Amino acid sequence: MQGQRVQKTNEHLPGVKCVVSSCYYHKPGDYCSAEKIEIQPPYARDTDETDCATFIKA
Numbered sequence: 001m002q003g004q005r006v007q008k009t010n011e012h013l014p015g016v017k018c019v020v021s022s023c024y025y026h027k028p029g030d031y032c033s034a035e036k037i038e039i040q041p042p043y044a045r046d047t048d049e050t051d052c053a054t055f056i057k058a
Contacts, residue, residue: 005024005056006034006035006036006037006054007034007035008024008025008033008034008035009033009034009035010033011033012027012029012031012032012033013031013032013033013034013035013036013037016031016032016037017030017031017032018030018031018032018052020052020055022057022058023052023055023056023057023058024055024056024057024058025054025055025056026058032054034054036054037052037053037054038052038053038054039051039052039053040053
């Protein structure tokens, strides 16, 4: 998914909090409007090693 733009929706992803206001999918209230997200890498050992591969700079 990385590098591919997913559909931006008018709704937010339930249960997903996003505080990255510079992301294309960010919605006011710290919501994500991407239709789906991908968190990487697959063998992360803690939160410091993870990132949202869906991120696109706004």
